[in-house]
Every structure is written in structure tokens, then in C-alpha cells.
Amino acid sequence: MDDKHCHWSQWQLLDSILPTGGFAHSFGLEAAIQAQIVSSPDDLKTFVIHLLDNTGSLFLPFVHSATQSPDFETWKKNDMLLDAMLTNEVSRKASVTQGSALMRVSAIVFSEIPSLKAMRENLYGTGAVSFHHAPIFGLICGLLGWDGTMSQRAYLFITLRDVISAATRLNLVGPLGAAVLQHQLAFVAEDILKRWMNRPVEEACQTVPLLETVQGCHSCLFSKMFCS
Amino acid sequence: MEVDGAVVVEKVAGKSAVTRCFSKYPLKFIIPRKVGPSKTDCIWIYTLNYGGGIVSGDSISCELTVKDGSNAVLTTQASTKVYKSRGEELSEQLLEARIGSDALLAVLPDPVTCFATARYAQKQVFRVGSGSSLVLVDWFTSGRHGSGEIWEFDLFKSTNQIFLEDGHPLFFDTVLLERGGINTIIERMHGYQVIAMVVILGPKVKNIRDQVRENVKMIMGEQLHSPFTSARGPQMKMNSNRLLTKPEIIASSSVFGPMGIGTVVRIAAMETETVYRFLQQQLASMETLLGVPPYK
Numbered sequence: 001m002d003d004k005h006c007h008w009s010q011w012q013l014l015d016s017i018l019p020t021g022g023f024a025h026s027f028g029l030e031a032a033i034q035a036q037i038v039s040s041p042d043d044l045k046t047f048v049i050h051l052l053d054n055t056g057s058l059f060l061p062f063v064h065s066a067t068q069s070p071d072f073e074t075w076k077k078n079d080m081l082l083d084a085m086l087t088n089e090v091s092r093k094a095s096v097t098q099g100s101a102l103m104r105v106s107a108i109v110f111s112e113i114p115s116l117k118a119m120r121e122n123l124y125g126t127g128a129v130s131f132h133h134a135p136i137f138g139l140i141c142g143l144l145g146w147d148g149t150m151s152q153r154a155y156l157f158i159t160l161r162d163v164i165s166a167a168t169r170l171n172l173v174g175p176l177g178a179a180v181l182q183h184q185l186a187f188v189a190e191d192i193l194k195r196w197m198n199r200p201v202e203e204a205c206q207t208v209p210l211l212e213t214v215q216g217c218h219s220c221l222f223s224k225m226f227c228s
Numbered sequence: 229m230e231v232d233g234a235v236v237v238e239k240v241a242g243k244s245a246v247t248r249c250f251s252k253y254p255l256k257f258i259i260p261r262k263v264g265p266s267k268t269d270c271i272w273i274y275t276l277n278y279g280g281g282i283v284s285g286d287s288i289s290c291e292l293t294v295k296d297g298s299n300a301v302l303t304t305q306a307s308t309k310v311y312k313s314r315g316e317e318l319s320e321q322l323l324e325a326r327i328g329s330d331a332l333l334a335v336l337p338d339p340v341t342c343f344a345t346a347r348y349a350q351k352q353v354f355r356v357g358s359g360s361s362l363v364l365v366d367w368f369t370s371g372r373h374g375s376g377e378i379w380e381f382d383l384f385k386s387t388n389q390i391f392l393e394d395g396h397p398l399f400f401d402t403v404l405l406e407r408g409g410i411n412t413i414i415e416r417m418h419g420y421q422v423i424a425m426v427v428i429l430g431p432k433v434k435n436i437r438d439q440v441r442e443n444v445k446m447i448m449g450e451q452l453h454s455p456f457t458s459a460r461g462p463q464m465k466m467n468s469n470r471l472l473t474k475p476e477i478i479a480s481s482s483v484f485g486p487m488g489i490g491t492v493v494r495i496a497a498m499e500t501e502t503v504y505r506f507l508q509q510q511l512a513s514m515e516t517l518l519g520v521p522p523y524k
Contacts, residue, residue: 034452036474037418046415053410084397087492089482192410205385205402207409208416209423213494216480220448 009110009144014154016161018109021101025094026166026226027051027159028215033170035214044172045181048163052189054208055159056196058085059134060152061204064197066138067151072119075139078201079129085204086132090218094228099133106140113143152197156189166226231289231324233257237271238295244271245298254278255288258305264519270299270332272519281309282319282348289322296328301518307338307369313347313382323352329359332432334514336507336522339422339500340368342381349385357393358489361430363514364388365507369500370414370421378421379413382406390429390490398485399427399492419474420496422503426510429490432517437491440510444481444493451475477502 012018029047032038038047062078086092107117116139123129134155141151160182168178206212218228233251237244251257258274273292282288294300302325310319327333335352342348354362366388371377383406390399403423405413417423428437453472477497484490493510497503508523515521 031452034454035478036453036472039455046411049411050416057404081397081400084400084484085402087399087401087482087484088480088494089484092482092484188410195410205387205404207404207406209403209405209494210417210420210478210496213423213478213480213496216482216494217448217452217478220445220480221452221454222449223454 006145010146010150010154012109013106013140013144014157014161016165018105019101020105021098022158022162023165024226025098025162025228026170027094027163027228028091028211028218029163029166029172030170030224030226031216031218031221032211032214033172034221035217037210037214038172041173041177041181044167045185048160048167048181048185049188049192050208050211051163052156052160052185052192053195054206054211055156056192057205057207059155059204060193060196061199061201062132062134063138063141063152063155064148064199065201066135067142067146067148070139070142075119075135076129078135079132081201082132082135082204083130088212088216090215090228091212095133096130097227099131099136102133102140103131103136106136110140110144116140116143148198149193153190153193156193160185160189169225231291233275233288233290234292235259235273235290235300236293236295237298237300238293239297244269244300246271251290254283254286255290264515268517268519270301270518272301272303274303274305276305277308280306281311282321283311284313284319284347285317286319287322288320289324292323292325292333294325294327294331294333297330298328299332299517301334301336301522303335304337308340310340310342310346310348310381312343312345316347318347318349318383320348321350323350325353326355327357327360327362329357330432331359332361332363332430332517334363334518334522336363336365336511337367339424339503340384340386342368342371342384344371344377344380346381347383348381349383349387351387352389354388354390355393356390356398356429359431361432362390362427363429363433363436363511364427365424366427367422367424367495367503370417373421379405379417381413388425388427390427399429399490401425401492417496420478420498422495422497422500424495424497424503424507426493426495426507427490428493429485433514436511436513439513440493441481441483441491443510444479447477447479451478474498477506479506
């Protein structure tokens with residue numbers, strides 16, 4: 001694929017208009033508000049940094065591995081491992097929902113990559129893979145010809161994008177404040193990328209155990225806007 | 229790998245018995261003859277470290293086998309203290325456990341307390357079959373609060389892995405807290421001093437599992453408050469006096485594994501005592517299996 005074409009694909013995969021359902025998730029933010037962990041824009045900033053750090057330590061190894069080896073065997077192995085690592089039911093279900101949607105949309109949209117469609121058709125409904133999000137994101141990046149750094153940076157970008165979008169809908173920041181925050185945190189996210197990129201999946205870990213506990217409470221919330 | 233200790237528990241003449249027990253410095257096992265009433269069928273194994281804690285550079289590994297039909301508890305007599313590290317030196321503890329069919333292993337330690345600058349890693353691997361039962365408590369505190377040390381260790385890493393017989397990963401969890409990250413450990417804890425995890429897996433503990441899930445739901449139902457039930461959103465609230473404070477304890481439970489055979493409960497609390505109370509209450513009904521109620 002030539003450079004020009006690659007750019008168009010990159011932008012499309014990262015565009016919030018791609019209907020992958022990311023906006024149904026708050027990554028534990030809604031539960032954190034109800035547990036009084038987050039109640040101001042400052043708290044929000046801290047929450048997002050912690051979320052990005054935990055995303056870096058837990059998911060980037062899977063994005064990296066899939067981008068390096070975008071094949072069925074690696075995908076299947078990593079999907080099974082991630083399923084055992086996502087011990088929190090709320091985030092496990094969120095990962096499967098978003099991964100399945102991303103796979104479905106990408107198999108249709110990126111029709112120049114026939115193997116995506118083939119992999120999805122062969123596996124859908126067989127139970128052989130759970131369709132977790134990070135390995136699928138990395139797989140698609142790899143098949144689109146991205147390099148590993150780019151795909152791991154992109155994964156942090158969409159996490160940042162989606163959590164900030166959730167924050168505006170939870171009335172923690174206005175749209176302009178959200179854009180300012182997203183820009184400020186891009187620099188922090190780049191440091192987080194440098195810290196966690198290119199690690200093997202065996203080293204994937206949680207670095208913010210409180211976040212994990214709080215996100216698990218999401219299913220107990222009496223009233224909620226988001227799925228996770 | 230050469231291990232520092234090994235215990236085998238198996239059914240002998242219809243009762244759980246220790247058929248092998250070996251340990252060497254700095255590890256020691258104490259296996260009291262009688263812990264509960266004589267009709268309960270369970271072996272209690274206490275692990276001890278010489279010097280009352282783990283010293284910089286210690287690497288302690290042990291193996292535990294709980295064979296078909298037998299029951300065992302692995303516990304401690306006090307919290308595991310990890311002393312400050314010499315330079316970059318890491319202390320580590322490794323446990324490799326096998327649980328047979330219709331067997332139960334309950335790992336019920338006191339918390340790990342890492343002193344300022346300590347560097348500590350622990351890894352516990354469990355190999356289970358479909359008929360095995362496991363209760364695993366893994367928890368740690370912020371350090372010696374009394375001396376003003378709050379989340380001041382350099383590194384803490386805890387890995388728990390449960391594999392099914394065929395090598396299939398069932399539950400993998402690693403928590404890593406390291407100084408020098410993007411943000412400090414104390415910042416990540418929001419005032420909480422204790423982090424705990426309870427894994428409840430298998431047929432012998434099914435009732436406890438269901439009960440704990442219900443209880444956690446009930447506890448949290450009272451603790452969580454939606455700011456949207458009032459007319460003011462969260463943005464408004466910061467301007468007024470904060471009427472709501474963080475809960476003393478946050479707990480959440482999740483089901484894992486095929487057909488929901490396991491449950492994991494995660495807990496964050498302001499005080500160690502709160503977690504002791506939680507564990508005591510939630511695991512009280514294990515008395516029938518273990519002879520005495522845990523954490524009493």
C-alpha cells in the first residue's frame with residue numbers, strides 16, 4: 001500500500017465516526033463518579049492519566065504483538081490469554097463488545113484486505129476466539145501495514161478520545177474544555193507510550209488496582225448511561 | 229528448580245494427612261495436629277519466615293500439592309513484612325500449587341506490608357482440574373503507616389495464575405506498583421491503604437461464592453450515589469461543600485471461567501481492620517470445611 005492510501009486508512013480507523021461503539025463506554029469513569037473518586041475537572045485529569053497508564057501496561061503488549069504478527073495463530077493465542085487476564089467482568093464484556101464491532105466494521109470497510117473478512121467469517125460464532133478489542137485493533141493495524149509504534153500510539157489515542165467523550169456526556173467538562181484536556185494529555189500519553197510500548201504479552205499487568213475495583217462496581221450502579 | 233519447601237497433603241485412611249513436609253532456611257512450616265474439631269477434615273499449614281519477614285535479596289520458593297479428596301489451608305501467623313531493599317535487589321516468593329479432584333486449597337494469609345524502598349515480587353501458580361476448589365486471598369497494605377510510610381516502597385508485584393489441567397489459562401492477574409512511573413503510587417490510591425483480592429473457585433465453595441456475590445452487591449448498593457439523582461451535576465458539586473465522602477471500602481465482584489465457575493472480589497479499603505472484618509464476615513461459612521472460621 002502506498003503512503004497516500006495508508007494515511008486515508010489511518011485517519012478512518014481513528015475517526016470517531018467509524019461505528020465501533022466506543023462511545024457506549026466510560027472505562028469506569030461513571031462508576032468512579034458514583035464512588036466519589038472523581039468529582040471535579042482536576043479529578044478527571046488524574047483519572048484519565050491513570051486509565052491511560054493502565055491501558056498502556058495491560059493492553060499495549062497485545063496491540064504490539066498483533067501488529068508484529070497479524071496472523072490467525074497469534075490472534076487466537078493472545079485472545080485466549082487476554083480473556084484470562086480481564087478478570088473484571090465489566091471490562092471483559094466491554095472488550096468483547098468493542099472488539100466484535102471493530103472486526104465486523106473493518107472486515108466490511110477495509111475490503112482490500114480479504115484475510116480480515118475470511119478470519120471473521122471462519123470464526124464468528126465458533127467460540128474459538130472471544131473477539132477482544134486490543135488484539136483485533138493490533139491485527140487490523142498490522143494488516144493495514146502500520147508500524148508497531150504507530151499502532152500502540154493509536155490505541156492510546158482512541159482510549160483518550162473515548163474517555164474524554166464520556167466525560168463530556170457525564171457533564172464533567174464542556175466540549176471546549178474536553179478538547180483542551182485532550183490536547184494537554186497527549187504529551188502525557190506519549191510518555192506512557194514510551195514506558196509501556198513493545199513489551200511481550202506475558203508482561204501485561206495492571207498498574208492501577210483501584211481503577212479495576214471501581215470499574216467492577218459498574219454493574220452495581222442503580223442508574224447509568226454507559227455499558228462500562 | 230530447587231525449592232525451599234514442599235508439602236504434600238493426601239487422603240490417608242479416609243482423612244487428609246501430610247505425607248511429605250520439607251523446608252529449609254529461611255522458610256519454615258508449622259502444621260498443628262489439631263486446629264478445629266476432630267470431625268473436620270482439613271490440614272492447616274502456617275508458613276513462617278525466620279527473622280519475622282523477608283529480607284532484601286531473599287528468594288523463597290515452595291510447592292504445595294493437595295491430592296484428590298483432601299483439604300488444606302495455607303496461612304500465616306502475622307503480616308508478611310518486606311524490609312527495605314539494598315540497592316536494586318529484589319525479594320521474591322514463589323508458590324506452585326496443585327489441587328486434585330474433589331480437593332480444596334484455601335490460601336488465607338495476612339497482608340503483605342512493604343517497608344519504604346522495599347522491592348518485592350510474588351508469584352503464585354495454581355493448577356486445577358474441574359473438580360478442584362480454591363479460595364485465594366491476596367492482599368497488601370500501604371506500608372508502616374505508624375511510621376508515616378504510606379505507599380513508599382519502590383516495587384511491588386503480585387502475580388496469580390490459575391491453569392486448567394490441559395494448560396489452558398483460566399485466571400491471570402498481575403498487579404505492578406513501581407516508583408518512578410508516570411504518577412506516584414500514593415496518587416493512584418486516592419487515600420486507600422489496602423488492596424485485596426479474593427478468588428473463589430470450584431464446587432466445594434459454590435454456596436460461599438454465590439453468597440459473597442450477593443453481599444458485595446448489597447454493600448456497594450448503599451455506597452454508590454449518582455450525582456444525577458440531584459438537580460446539580462458533578463460540576464456544580466465541587467463549588468458547594470462536599471457532602472459525600474469516599475466509601476471506607478469499595479468492593480466489586482466478577483464471574484470468570486467457563487460456566488462461571490469462579491468469582492473474583494476486589495477490595496480497596498481505608499484501613500486494614502476493615503478488610504479483616506470483611507474477610508471474616510464473608511468467609512465465615514467456610515468453618516464447616518476448615519474447622520474454624522477464617523480470620524477470627
